[in-house]
Amino acid sequence: MVLRECDRDGCCYPAARGFGSCMLCSKHWCFKHAEFEDHQCPSEESDPDVYFAAYTVAKKSHLSALLDKINIEALRPVASDARNGVKCWIPAFDANNDPAFRVDLASEQSGGQNCHLDIEFEDGVVWIVLLSFEDPLLPPASAQRHIFLSEVATLKFLAQTSVPIPRVHSYQLEYPDNPVGTSYVLMSKLEGSPLDWNEASPQQRIKVMEQLADIFLELEKYPIWLMGSPIPSDFLDNEIKVGGFVREPWFETPERGLGHFSTLEAAYIAIINWHLQAFDGREIAKLPVDNYLSFKWRVIDWEFASFEAKDLAFSSPCMMWPVEDFYDGKPNLSDDEIEFAWIFNGRDRLDLAGLVLEGRKWQRYLFFLGGGVPSDKTELEALFQCLRKCFGDDDDNISSYEEWKEAALKLYRDDAILDSLIRDERAKA
Numbered sequence: 001m002v003l004r005e006c007d008r009d010g011c012c013y014p015a016a017r018g019f020g021s022c023m024l025c026s027k028h029w030c031f032k033h034a035e036f037e038d039h040q041c042p043s044e045e046s047d048p049d050v051y052f053a054a055y056t057v058a059k060k061s062h063l064s065a066l067l068d069k070i071n072i073e074a075l076r077p078v079a080s081d082a083r084n085g086v087k088c089w090i091p092a093f094d095a096n097n098d099p100a101f102r103v104d105l106a107s108e109q110s111g112g113q114n115c116h117l118d119i120e121f122e123d124g125v126v127w128i129v130l131l132s133f134e135d136p137l138l139p140p141a142s143a144q145r146h147i148f149l150s151e152v153a154t155l156k157f158l159a160q161t162s163v164p165i166p167r168v169h170s171y172q173l174e175y176p177d178n179p180v181g182t183s184y185v186l187m188s189k190l191e192g193s194p195l196d197w198n199e200a201s202p203q204q205r206i207k208v209m210e211q212l213a214d215i216f217l218e219l220e221k222y223p224i225w226l227m228g229s230p231i232p233s234d235f236l237d238n239e240i241k242v243g244g245f246v247r248e249p250w251f252e253t254p255e256r257g258l259g260h261f262s263t264l265e266a267a268y269i270a271i272i273n274w275h276l277q278a279f280d281g282r283e284i285a286k287l288p289v290d291n292y293l294s295f296k297w298r299v300i301d302w303e304f305a306s307f308e309a310k311d312l313a314f315s316s317p318c319m320m321w322p323v324e325d326f327y328d329g330k331p332n333l334s335d336d337e338i339e340f341a342w343i344f345n346g347r348d349r350l351d352l353a354g355l356v357l358e359g360r361k362w363q364r365y366l367f368f369l370g371g372g373v374p375s376d377k378t379e380l381e382a383l384f385q386c387l388r389k390c391f392g393d394d395d396d397n398i399s400s401y402e403e404w405k406e407a408a409l410k411l412y413r414d415d416a417i418l419d420s421l422i423r424d425e426r427a428k429a
């Protein structure tokens with residue numbers, strides 16, 4: 001089973017994850033049909049101006065279709081009932097707003113997966129309704145349902161802690177008996193403005209880091225002994241359990257994510273094996289030979305150093321990473337990360353300070369596994385070389401990428417999957 005099939009009639013390949021999905025024609029193509037005459041849409045590389053203009057139009061039309069599904073006459077009473085009958089209205093759906101204005105308003109309150117609309121109650125309280133996007137770059141509908149339920153479960157889990165998060169008041173998946181017409185979550189609206197780390201002053205950064213340290217220390221009180229994503233329990237609405245990972249790269253099928261796992265080693269081995277299988281089936285198809293070799297290296301050449309999931313969970317958040325150095329393959333820490341470690345020192349938590357200082361190799365590792373494979377050769381080489389440096393004992397003397405690749409090709413010369421990937425590559429050239 002794969003996440004999606006290729007949309008070309010009679011094609012037996014899975015749609016390639018990532019570049020196989022097209023916002024413009026809403027289709028999903030395999031590694032063969034995405035780039036040939038079957039798929040005629042302009043691409044980012046061939047005609048960026050035309051591509052980005054068409055992309056914006058297509059994205060808005062998907063959002064407009066989502067908003068059109070909402071039965072506003074059903075949503076208002078659902079929200080009022082959740083607040084003991086206090087009347088409410090949804091400004092975006094004001095009768096005076098034309099549909100284009102509504103789409104713009106929803107776009108302004110959108111993230112990558114969801115958009116949010118304000119719900120104003122007559123006593124001045126404001127909630128938001130969260131709606132999940134349904135555009136072709138997102139996973140298929142059934143995978144999206146798992147992601148949606150996991151988001152709700154995560155918020156409910158955090159509600160037991162003192163971490164400031166919006167409270168979930170009501171939610172429903174899209175089903176025929178859902179009168180609202182689409183999946184929705186009603187939640188409180190938290191005051192605040194989005195964090196702009198790059199624009200923040202040193203004092204503002206320290207304030208945020210102090211608050212993050214509070215959150216880390218609070219979450220540490222709620223250890224979970226399984227690795228996976230939170231999902232609602234089947235029986236009790238407020239009980240949470242740990243299910244498979246509901247992250248797009250780790251969905252094996254639209255219904256099932258990898259996991260859950262009881263150790264991080266087990267999780268990483270399963271994730272690596274799943275990637276090797278996906279290269280074989282051509283479901284992951286960018287830089288197949290280089291990516292396949294780099295995953296293979298991790299199975300065989302890298303002896304798993306044992307560590308706890310805590311090492312990763314309590315490492316520094318990505319906004320503090322020195323992004324340019326990160327992509328250049330340099331393993332150093334940023335000033336912010338050193339400051340963040342000092343904050344834990346100041347709270348007599350040398351152990352957590354150590355996790356911040358030592359977290360980079362695990363972030364590097366996960367970065368490779370969790371966000372889809374690199375599709376740019378220079379980026380792949382820099383990231384992979386840095387991973388080798390992070391795990392090698394002789395940081396300054398590792399071989400060049402090309403030398404490593406030559407040796408790896410020799411080492412795995414009897415590997416049938418590698419052989420067929422190389423043949424594909426030659427046929428394409």
Ligand SMILES: [Zn+2]
Pocket residue numbers: 022023024025026027039040041
């Ligand atoms: Zn297309």
Ligand SMILES: [Zn+2]
Pocket residue numbers: 006007008011012013029030031032033
């Ligand atoms: Zn195809």
